[in-house]
Amino acid sequence: xxxxxxxxxxxxxxxxxxxxxxxxxxxxxxxxxxxxxxxxxxxxxxxxxxxxxxxxxxxxxxxxxxxxxxxxxxxxxxxxxxxxxxxxxxxxxxxxxxxxxxxxxxxxxxxxxxxxxxxxxxxxxxxxxxxxxxxxxxxxxxxxxxxxxxxxxxxxxxxxxxxxxxxxxxxxxxxxxxxxxxxxxxxxxxxxxxxxxxxxxxxxxxxxxxxxxxxxxxxxxxxxxxxxxxxxxxxxxxxx
Numbered sequence: 001x002x003x004x005x006x007x008x009x010x011x012x013x014x015x016x017x018x019x020x021x022x023x024x025x026x027x028x029x030x031x032x033x034x035x036x037x038x039x040x041x042x043x044x045x046x047x048x049x050x051x052x053x054x055x056x057x058x059x060x061x062x063x064x065x066x067x068x069x070x071x072x073x074x075x076x077x078x079x080x081x082x083x084x085x086x087x088x089x090x091x092x093x094x095x096x097x098x099x100x101x102x103x104x105x106x107x108x109x110x111x112x113x114x115x116x117x118x119x120x121x122x123x124x125x126x127x128x129x130x131x132x133x134x135x136x137x138x139x140x141x142x143x144x145x146x147x148x149x150x151x152x153x154x155x156x157x158x159x160x161x162x163x164x165x166x167x168x169x170x171x172x173x174x175x176x177x178x179x180x181x182x183x184x185x186x187x188x189x190x191x192x193x194x195x196x197x198x199x200x201x202x203x204x205x206x207x208x209x210x211x212x213x214x215x216x217x218x219x220x221x222x223x224x225x226x227x228x229x230x231x232x233x234x235x236x237x238x239x240x
Contacts, residue, residue: 005133008126009077016184019103019123020191027114041200044111049192052105056188058158059098062087063180064172068095077137084149089166091158092150096127102188110195131155175238182229186222193218 008015031043062068066086068079087094103123107115138146153159196203197215204211232238 001129002133002136005129005131005136006077009130009133012130015123015126016099016103016187019119020106020187022119023106023110023112023115023191023195025112025114025119027112029111030108030113030116031111041111041202044108045196045200048105048107048109048111050105051108052102052188052192055098055101055103055105056185057098058087058094058101059181059184060177061172062094062098064174064177065166065170067173067176067180077134079138079141082138082142082145082149084153086166086170087158089153090160090163092153092155093127093131094158096131097156097158100124100127106188106191106195109192110199178229179233179238182226182233186226189222189225190219193222 029044031040033040036043066083066088068083068088091097100120100123104116104120107120135146135150194215197211197218201211204214229238
Protein backbone atom coordinates (compact mmCIF):
# COMPACT_ATOMS: atom_id res chain seq x y z
CA UNK A 1 0.00 0.00 0.00
CA UNK A 2 2.89 2.35 0.75
CA UNK A 3 4.32 1.92 -2.76
CA UNK A 4 0.86 2.48 -4.22
CA UNK A 5 0.51 5.58 -2.05
CA UNK A 6 3.86 6.97 -3.22
CA UNK A 7 2.76 6.48 -6.84
CA UNK A 8 -0.53 8.31 -6.38
CA UNK A 9 1.13 11.03 -4.29
CA UNK A 10 3.27 11.87 -7.30
CA UNK A 11 0.20 12.47 -9.45
CA UNK A 12 -2.32 13.59 -6.84
CA UNK A 13 -2.63 17.11 -8.24
CA UNK A 14 -4.36 15.61 -11.28
CA UNK A 15 -6.88 13.67 -9.18
CA UNK A 16 -9.30 16.57 -8.81
CA UNK A 17 -9.37 17.21 -12.55
CA UNK A 18 -9.94 13.55 -13.38
CA UNK A 19 -12.58 13.12 -10.70
CA UNK A 20 -14.45 16.21 -11.91
CA UNK A 21 -14.49 14.83 -15.44
CA UNK A 22 -15.93 11.56 -14.14
CA UNK A 23 -18.98 13.49 -12.97
CA UNK A 24 -20.15 13.51 -16.57
CA UNK A 25 -20.30 9.72 -16.90
CA UNK A 26 -23.95 8.76 -17.62
CA UNK A 27 -25.44 7.30 -14.46
CA UNK A 28 -28.72 6.25 -12.87
CA UNK A 29 -29.89 8.94 -10.43
CA UNK A 30 -29.65 8.72 -6.66
CA UNK A 31 -32.88 10.69 -6.32
CA UNK A 32 -35.65 10.24 -8.88
CA UNK A 33 -39.11 11.65 -9.40
CA UNK A 34 -40.74 8.23 -9.09
CA UNK A 35 -39.47 7.77 -5.54
CA UNK A 36 -39.11 11.32 -4.24
CA UNK A 37 -41.87 13.15 -6.07
CA UNK A 38 -42.04 16.11 -8.39
CA UNK A 39 -39.54 18.15 -6.36
CA UNK A 40 -37.00 15.32 -6.23
CA UNK A 41 -34.25 17.62 -7.49
CA UNK A 42 -34.25 19.56 -4.22
CA UNK A 43 -32.79 16.56 -2.39
CA UNK A 44 -29.51 16.29 -4.33
CA UNK A 45 -29.17 20.08 -4.49
CA UNK A 46 -29.60 20.69 -0.75
CA UNK A 47 -27.71 17.61 0.43
CA UNK A 48 -24.95 17.97 -2.17
CA UNK A 49 -24.33 21.64 -1.38
CA UNK A 50 -24.34 20.96 2.35
CA UNK A 51 -21.71 18.23 2.04
CA UNK A 52 -19.43 19.96 -0.49
CA UNK A 53 -19.52 23.34 1.29
CA UNK A 54 -18.67 21.59 4.56
CA UNK A 55 -15.63 20.09 2.83
CA UNK A 56 -14.47 23.47 1.58
CA UNK A 57 -14.99 24.99 5.04
CA UNK A 58 -12.75 22.31 6.56
CA UNK A 59 -10.07 23.04 3.96
CA UNK A 60 -10.42 26.77 4.55
CA UNK A 61 -10.14 26.46 8.33
CA UNK A 62 -7.13 24.18 7.99
CA UNK A 63 -5.21 26.47 5.65
CA UNK A 64 -6.18 29.66 7.48
CA UNK A 65 -5.04 28.43 10.89
CA UNK A 66 -2.00 26.16 10.50
CA UNK A 67 -1.08 25.36 6.95
CA UNK A 68 0.92 22.27 6.07
CA UNK A 69 3.09 22.42 2.96
CA UNK A 70 1.57 20.32 0.18
CA UNK A 71 3.23 18.72 -2.81
CA UNK A 72 6.21 17.23 -0.99
CA UNK A 73 9.61 17.62 -2.60
CA UNK A 74 10.42 16.40 -6.11
CA UNK A 75 6.92 14.86 -6.19
CA UNK A 76 7.78 12.68 -3.19
CA UNK A 77 6.42 12.75 0.34
CA UNK A 78 8.32 15.29 2.42
CA UNK A 79 7.87 17.45 5.52
CA UNK A 80 10.16 19.90 7.31
CA UNK A 81 8.19 19.71 10.53
CA UNK A 82 5.36 17.82 12.16
CA UNK A 83 2.31 20.11 12.12
CA UNK A 84 -0.08 19.40 15.00
CA UNK A 85 -1.70 22.82 15.45
CA UNK A 86 -4.99 24.26 14.24
CA UNK A 87 -7.37 21.75 12.69
CA UNK A 88 -4.55 19.18 12.81
CA UNK A 89 -5.28 19.09 16.54
CA UNK A 90 -8.65 17.54 15.75
CA UNK A 91 -7.91 15.23 12.79
CA UNK A 92 -4.63 14.17 11.19
CA UNK A 93 -5.65 14.71 7.56
CA UNK A 94 -8.09 17.64 7.48
CA UNK A 95 -7.23 18.68 3.92
CA UNK A 96 -7.97 15.19 2.65
CA UNK A 97 -11.17 15.02 4.70
CA UNK A 98 -12.17 18.30 3.09
CA UNK A 99 -11.36 16.97 -0.39
CA UNK A 100 -13.40 13.82 0.18
CA UNK A 101 -16.44 15.79 1.33
CA UNK A 102 -16.10 18.28 -1.53
CA UNK A 103 -16.07 15.51 -4.15
CA UNK A 104 -18.77 13.46 -2.45
CA UNK A 105 -20.90 16.59 -2.32
CA UNK A 106 -20.56 17.37 -6.02
CA UNK A 107 -21.29 13.71 -6.77
CA UNK A 108 -24.54 13.99 -4.83
CA UNK A 109 -25.22 17.36 -6.44
CA UNK A 110 -24.81 15.75 -9.86
CA UNK A 111 -27.28 13.07 -8.70
CA UNK A 112 -24.86 10.39 -9.95
CA UNK A 113 -25.26 6.96 -8.39
CA UNK A 114 -22.17 5.65 -10.20
CA UNK A 115 -20.03 8.51 -8.89
CA UNK A 116 -21.12 8.04 -5.28
CA UNK A 117 -21.13 4.22 -5.23
CA UNK A 118 -18.20 3.43 -7.57
CA UNK A 119 -15.93 6.46 -8.03
CA UNK A 120 -15.89 7.64 -4.41
CA UNK A 121 -14.77 4.26 -2.99
CA UNK A 122 -11.94 4.25 -5.56
CA UNK A 123 -11.01 7.75 -4.44
CA UNK A 124 -11.06 6.68 -0.77
CA UNK A 125 -8.74 3.78 -1.56
CA UNK A 126 -6.30 6.13 -3.31
CA UNK A 127 -6.32 8.58 -0.39
CA UNK A 128 -5.87 5.80 2.15
CA UNK A 129 -2.81 4.61 0.23
CA UNK A 130 -1.40 8.16 0.05
CA UNK A 131 -1.93 8.67 3.78
CA UNK A 132 -0.18 5.40 4.62
CA UNK A 133 2.79 6.49 2.50
CA UNK A 134 2.87 9.87 4.24
CA UNK A 135 2.64 8.27 7.66
CA UNK A 136 5.48 5.92 6.81
CA UNK A 137 7.65 8.94 6.00
CA UNK A 138 6.57 10.92 9.07
CA UNK A 139 7.13 7.97 11.40
CA UNK A 140 10.60 7.46 9.96
CA UNK A 141 11.52 11.14 10.34
CA UNK A 142 9.81 12.14 13.59
CA UNK A 143 9.66 8.78 15.35
CA UNK A 144 8.12 8.87 18.83
CA UNK A 145 6.70 12.38 18.33
CA UNK A 146 4.60 11.18 15.42
CA UNK A 147 3.53 8.02 17.24
CA UNK A 148 2.41 10.12 20.21
CA UNK A 149 0.43 12.37 17.87
CA UNK A 150 -1.31 9.40 16.23
CA UNK A 151 -2.36 8.14 19.65
CA UNK A 152 -4.13 11.41 20.39
CA UNK A 153 -5.62 12.36 17.00
CA UNK A 154 -7.67 10.19 14.64
CA UNK A 155 -6.62 9.71 11.04
CA UNK A 156 -9.99 10.44 9.43
CA UNK A 157 -12.74 11.18 11.96
CA UNK A 158 -12.56 14.74 13.38
CA UNK A 159 -12.87 15.25 17.13
CA UNK A 160 -14.61 18.58 17.61
CA UNK A 161 -13.86 18.74 21.32
CA UNK A 162 -12.02 22.01 22.02
CA UNK A 163 -12.58 23.44 18.54
CA UNK A 164 -13.59 26.78 20.05
CA UNK A 165 -10.34 26.93 21.99
CA UNK A 166 -8.39 26.19 18.80
CA UNK A 167 -9.94 29.18 17.02
CA UNK A 168 -9.59 31.53 19.98
CA UNK A 169 -5.91 30.67 20.40
CA UNK A 170 -4.99 31.31 16.74
CA UNK A 171 -5.64 34.00 14.15
CA UNK A 172 -7.29 33.04 10.88
CA UNK A 173 -5.09 34.10 7.94
CA UNK A 174 -7.72 34.70 5.27
CA UNK A 175 -5.23 36.01 2.71
CA UNK A 176 -3.27 32.77 2.93
CA UNK A 177 -6.52 30.87 2.48
CA UNK A 178 -7.35 32.83 -0.69
CA UNK A 179 -3.82 32.57 -2.09
CA UNK A 180 -3.62 28.83 -1.54
CA UNK A 181 -7.15 28.03 -2.62
CA UNK A 182 -7.94 30.25 -5.61
CA UNK A 183 -7.24 27.49 -8.14
CA UNK A 184 -9.36 24.95 -6.29
CA UNK A 185 -12.07 27.51 -5.62
CA UNK A 186 -12.36 28.48 -9.27
CA UNK A 187 -12.75 24.88 -10.46
CA UNK A 188 -15.05 23.97 -7.58
CA UNK A 189 -17.35 27.00 -7.83
CA UNK A 190 -17.53 26.83 -11.62
CA UNK A 191 -18.31 23.12 -11.42
CA UNK A 192 -21.11 23.68 -8.93
CA UNK A 193 -22.66 26.45 -11.05
CA UNK A 194 -22.53 24.36 -14.24
CA UNK A 195 -23.96 21.27 -12.55
CA UNK A 196 -26.84 23.27 -11.09
CA UNK A 197 -27.67 25.04 -14.32
CA UNK A 198 -27.26 22.17 -16.79
CA UNK A 199 -28.39 19.30 -14.60
CA UNK A 200 -31.53 20.95 -13.27
CA UNK A 201 -33.56 22.83 -15.91
CA UNK A 202 -36.17 23.38 -13.17
CA UNK A 203 -33.97 26.18 -11.80
CA UNK A 204 -34.33 28.20 -15.01
CA UNK A 205 -37.85 27.03 -15.91
CA UNK A 206 -36.45 25.14 -18.90
CA UNK A 207 -35.27 28.38 -20.52
CA UNK A 208 -32.07 27.47 -22.38
CA UNK A 209 -31.17 31.08 -23.04
CA UNK A 210 -31.47 31.99 -19.36
CA UNK A 211 -29.47 28.90 -18.44
CA UNK A 212 -26.63 29.68 -20.84
CA UNK A 213 -26.52 33.33 -19.84
CA UNK A 214 -26.48 32.46 -16.15
CA UNK A 215 -23.71 29.92 -16.71
CA UNK A 216 -21.59 32.44 -18.61
CA UNK A 217 -22.07 35.09 -15.91
CA UNK A 218 -21.23 32.65 -13.11
CA UNK A 219 -18.03 31.41 -14.76
CA UNK A 220 -17.04 35.00 -15.61
CA UNK A 221 -17.48 36.07 -11.98
CA UNK A 222 -15.43 33.14 -10.70
CA UNK A 223 -12.78 33.76 -13.35
CA UNK A 224 -12.56 37.41 -12.27
CA UNK A 225 -12.06 36.21 -8.69
CA UNK A 226 -9.35 33.80 -9.86
CA UNK A 227 -7.51 36.47 -11.88
CA UNK A 228 -7.74 39.02 -9.05
CA UNK A 229 -6.23 36.72 -6.43
CA UNK A 230 -3.60 35.53 -8.91
CA UNK A 231 -2.67 39.15 -9.64
CA UNK A 232 -2.42 40.00 -5.94
CA UNK A 233 -0.23 36.95 -5.35
CA UNK A 234 2.01 37.47 -8.38
CA UNK A 235 2.62 41.13 -7.56
CA UNK A 236 3.17 40.33 -3.88
CA UNK A 237 0.39 42.68 -2.79
CA UNK A 238 -0.80 39.87 -0.55
CA UNK A 239 1.51 37.69 1.49
CA UNK A 240 0.83 34.41 3.19
